[in-house]
Amino acid sequence: MIFIEIKExxxxxxxxxxxxxxxxxxxxLxxxxxxxxxxKPTIRRKAEKAKAIYRNKMMHANNA
Structure with missing residues (x-):
């Protein structure tokens, strides 16, 4: 459970x-x-791999 105390x-x-x-x-959330x-685990792995490829591509694009 997440609590936030409201300050005075x-x-x-x-x-x-x-x-x-x-x-x-x-x-x-x-x-x-x-x-x-x-x-399915195979779909989850495929999505993770696609995200990794995208991040790698963006990282190399920014460094170039």
Whole structure:
């Protein structure tokens, strides 16, 4: 469970922003979305490989 303590005289928008950052770091939403539908291990590996290739391509494009 994620807790955020609102400090004295803190604007609610600021506390909400901190909460969103904390949720993003813990990857709660990403895991929940991933569990909504079953993906086969082969499809998951294929997607991870495609992401790695894309990242590698972008890294080399930026360095060139």
């Amino acid at each position: 005289n803190e604007v609610l928008d600021r506390a909400l922003k901190r909460f969103k950052k904390k949720v993003e770091r813990v990857r709660v 990403k895991e929940a979305r991933a569990r909504m539908h079953y993906t």
